[in-house]
Amino acid sequence: MTLPLDQQTVIITGAGQGLGAAIALRFAAAGARLALMDYDTAALAETTSACGGGAIGIQVDLCDRAATSAAIAKTFGQLGRVHTLVHNAAILRPRRFLDEDFDSFFRTFNVGLQAGFQLARAVWQGMQDNGGGALVFVSSRSGIEGFAEESAYCAAKHALEGLCKSLALEGAPFGITANTITPGMYMRTPMSARNYPAELKQKWVDPALLTPAFVLLAEQRLQALNGHRLDAWSLSQELANAP
Secondary structure, eight states: OOOOGGGOEEEEESTTSHHHHHHHHHHHHTTOEEEEEESOHHHHHHHHHHHOTTEEEEEOOTTOHHHHHHHHHHHHHHHOSOSEEEEOOOOOOOOOGGGOOHHHHHHHHIIIIIHHHHHHHHHHHHHHHHTOEEEEEEOOGGGTSOOTTOHHHHHHHHHHHHHHHHHHHHHGGGTEEEEEEEOOSOBOSHHHHHHOOHHHHTTOBOGGGGHHHHHHHHHTSOTTOOSOEEEHHHHHHHHHHOO
């Protein structure tokens, strides 16, 4: 079901800064109503204000099941049915496996997978009743490869990839698409600033340049894009250069 963003309500997680904030600003400019979720109250408030009156900010700890359920209830209460979910929130704090403890491992894992499941499960029935909707899960190379000192992050992203593949199959008969999308390019974000070596910081780009790919997926302009793992940088460049 192709639906312009100005007729959509969209949830974006991790919307306080970085890629999430860039997506929020792009969607707001297109006229979408937005439920913006983030743990960082100050960053969230800044993004929400920049997005204008069509956006609400919901401070939430997405590793907490009860808090996530409350955030979902607030979204439905204020904005109604959701047409697109962009689950972008993630935690990446590299540490040796022997330094990883249960709480830190599952905080990272639950923000990625548990919240992804809860949010998708909450919006699914409405999408099905409405004739379709888009689930967009932000992944990374860590979703298909292993990296030292990223046991929790890699586990979360690998699991998110598997969840997406299953949801794509189940959602297809109802017009619900599910895709993972990776940045595909080094981005200038606070997470990158903490984790990138100096040579990669010489290559990074503004995350706003990756947002056209998210618009395409949210509007479901290509229904065949379902169950795919996409590269936001390449797809956005292709869209920008299209006649």
